[in-house]
Amino acid sequence: MEASRFEAPTEVEGAVALLAAEEGARVLAGGTDLLVQMRLRRGVPDSPPPPSVIVDVKRIPRLMRTQLDAGGLTLGAAVPAAEIFENQTIKNRWPGLAEATDLIGSTQVQGRATWCGNLCNASPAADSVPAMIACGTTVVIAGPSGEREVPVEDFATGPGKTILERGELVVEFKVPSPASHAADAYLRLIPRTEMDIAVVGAAVQLELDEDGTVQKANVILGAVAPTAIRVAAADTALVGSRLEDDAVNAAAAAASAAANPIDDKRGTITYRKKIAGVLTRRAAHIAYERARAR
Amino acid sequence: MAKIRVETTINGEEAEFLCAGHQTLLEVLRDDLGLTGTKEGCTTGDCGACSVVLDGRLVPACLVLAPEAEGRTVQTVEGIAQGSTLSAVQQKFLEHGALQCGICTPGFVVAAEKLIEKNPDPTEEEARYFLAGNLCRCTGYDKIIRAVLDAAAVMREGTA
Numbered sequence: 001m002e003a004s005r006f007e008a009p010t011e012v013e014g015a016v017a018l019l020a021a022e023e024g025a026r027v028l029a030g031g032t033d034l035l036v037q038m039r040l041r042r043g044v045p046d047s048p049p050p051p052s053v054i055v056d057v058k059r060i061p062r063l064m065r066t067q068l069d070a071g072g073l074t075l076g077a078a079v080p081a082a083e084i085f086e087n088q089t090i091k092n093r094w095p096g097l098a099e100a101t102d103l104i105g106s107t108q109v110q111g112r113a114t115w116c117g118n119l120c121n122a123s124p125a126a127d128s129v130p131a132m133i134a135c136g137t138t139v140v141i142a143g144p145s146g147e148r149e150v151p152v153e154d155f156a157t158g159p160g161k162t163i164l165e166r167g168e169l170v171v172e173f174k175v176p177s178p179a180s181h182a183a184d185a186y187l188r189l190i191p192r193t194e195m196d197i198a199v200v201g202a203a204v205q206l207e208l209d210e211d212g213t214v215q216k217a218n219v220i221l222g223a224v225a226p227t228a229i230r231v232a233a234a235d236t237a238l239v240g241s242r243l244e245d246d247a248v249n250a251a252a253a254a255a256s257a258a259a260n261p262i263d264d265k266r267g268t269i270t271y272r273k274k275i276a277g278v279l280t281r282r283a284a285h286i287a288y289e290r291a292r293a294r
Numbered sequence: 295m296a297k298i299r300v301e302t303t304i305n306g307e308e309a310e311f312l313c314a315g316h317q318t319l320l321e322v323l324r325d326d327l328g329l330t331g332t333k334e335g336c337t338t339g340d341c342g343a344c345s346v347v348l349d350g351r352l353v354p355a356c357l358v359l360a361p362e363a364e365g366r367t368v369q370t371v372e373g374i375a376q377g378s379t380l381s382a383v384q385q386k387f388l389e390h391g392a393l394q395c396g397i398c399t400p401g402f403v404v405a406a407e408k409l410i411e412k413n414p415d416p417t418e419e420e421a422r423y424f425l426a427g428n429l430c431r432c433t434g435y436d437k438i439i440r441a442v443l444d445a446a447a448v449m450r451e452g453t454a
Contacts, residue, residue, distance in 0.1 A: 003295045006315030006361045031357045036338045038316065039356075054315060056362055082351060106427020107405065109339050111351035112358070194426040195340075 004038075008056040012063075012142045012171055015055050020144045020167030024052030027169050029063075029078040030112035032105065033121040055169075063171060066090075073175040077116035081128075082107070084115070093177060095290060096184030096203055096283075100131035103188060106195055116170040122156040123197075125223035129156070130203035131186040133228055134218040137175045143168035153220075156227040179216075182207035183290030185283045188222070189275050191266060198223040199267040202255070202279035204287045206238065212292055214238050219251060219284070224259035224276050231258045234280060243288045251284060252277035302363040304329070305373030313360040320344045320355035322363075323370060331371040331400045335429070342428030345401040346370050352408045354427075371400035374407060382445040383407055392441035394432035402428045406442045414450055418443060 009015045019025045028034055034054075041047035057063050063076040068089050075084065084090060085102040104113050104127050118126045119139065132152045140149050144167040152173075156162050164170075178184070184205040190196035201222030207215045219234035233254035241247030256277035263269050297312040304327070313322050320337070323329040323346070335343030337356045344355040347369040348362075374381050383406045386392070393399045402425065409416060409424045416424065421442050422435070430438060 003314050004316040005295065006298060006359060008361070008364070028359065028362075031359065032339055035318065035357050035359070039337050050316060054359065056359070058362070080351065105339070106342065107408075107424050108342055108345055108352050108354040108427045109357070111348070111353040112339075194423060 004051045005053040006056065007053055008059045010059045010061075012060055012169075015057055015060060015169055016142055016144055016167055018053060018055045019169060022052050023166065024049065026051035026054055027116075027120070028054045028056045029058065029114040029117045030080060030109075032109050032113045033117055057169065065172075070177065072177040073173070075115065075173045075175070077170040077172055078114050081105075081110040081113045081115075085110075094131075094135055094175060094184055096186040096205065096287065097128070097131045097135050097137075097175065100127045100186040100188075100201070100203065103127045103186075115173055119152065119155055120162055120164065120170060122158070122160050122162050122227070124159055124226055124228070125198040125201065126228070127186070127188055127198055127201055127222065130201050130220040130222040130228045131184065132173070132175070133220045133230065134184050134186075134203035134205040135175050135178070136205075136218070137173055139173055140171045141168050142171045147171070149174070153228075153230065158226045178205070179207045181209065181212075181291050181294050182216070183287050183294060184218075185286035185290065187279045187283045187286070189279060197266065200224055200259070200261075200272050200275040200279055201228075202276065202283045204280065204283040206284065206287045206291050208288070208291045212242050212288075214241050214243070214247075214288075217251075217284075219255060219280055221255060221259060221276055221280070224261040224272050229258060229260075231255050231280070233258065238284060243284060248281050248284055252281040255280035298361045300361055300364045302365065303367040305369055311360070315359070315361060317360045318356050319346070319348075319358040319360045319363055319368070322360040323355060323368075329370050329372055333397050333400055335397065335401075340427075340429070341398070342401040342405060342425075343398055345404040345428065347404065347408060352405055369404070371404050374403060381407065382448045383410070383442065386441040386445040386448065387438070390437045390441035390444065392433060392437040398428060398430040398432075402430070402438055402442075406445065409442065410446045410449055414446060416443070416446060421446075 063078040188198040188201040217238035234251035237250035259276040261272035333343040335341035
């Protein structure tokens, strides 16, 4: 393999300067995608060259910080998955988001992998992304012309494609605290019980009134389209209900209809569409029970 | 390209090495520092054979770049036994015959030590999930899990 330079800036501005200066610059957060890609491309003819410079962002304090207050969570882009789901406050406030994060990879991979990597790798099957969207998460991006904040929902534009422009990097995530009777849940299906990629993922966040009637719903699917998708018709089906069978069945049917998956070794189109409905139903029930208990 | 000089702490001792920017911690441990206990399996983070502890976190050394170790602490399987006295986990792996070819064993030992540190009384299910990222193609896992649970029991009794 050709050599890559290694840089570990301690400020966001330093990282932006390095990324803006060279087209071949790549961000290293957990490395669970970047280093694997570099390894798999090594010695393979016609594969993309290794990064000219690897920019390790874990020495930037802002990217390693976890800040929790009444308003919500501000999480540094390079905080490893294990640190996120081991945080009891995060687990209590956003159980679905913690579940999704806990599903990524092995214990070893969770010691490295980050939300920013899961988002920037832009796999349609990323587990944390539907859960982040369901919770209304936004992402702060720094670049040569300053910072911008965008909803996670608008970040990926296709498999492996994002809105990030040259010189830009993800700095932190902002997750608003759920309303007083709101909660989330995330479920995914894989062919085994651990260490696999989602066939379908479903994240649901529900906000209830005092009587348990759904006021707001966010139903997000992963692995069934080029990016995570919002099922607006499922949101509509659940709002105004107390999760009676009719409402949940309508939401599940909407999810199956919205799913636009591929056929591959993990599942057929027919199967994935069906499972999208099943997981939506189950995740809605879990989110509802959690919201009721609050 | 100029090599990078890295100062780090490995198994409690100060260590210093030169590496290229794209070299992994696994490569440096094995090829430059002679710490060949950490095994190279898949090199893509799937098999757990290269498990080490970096600043207290269990990580695959194949997915860590060597220059990242600057100023950090690294623990490898070589640092687990106290001289010639094996740890409870190591002893129980021997007693239960929890290995055949041995390639996965250092990774399992490093990961199991971390499991028991975090959860001194794991259920079988918890142990199996925690260790799901450590692949073994010989044993069928049962003996490994029995060894880990037995080691945890011994450590709880303080008789290790």
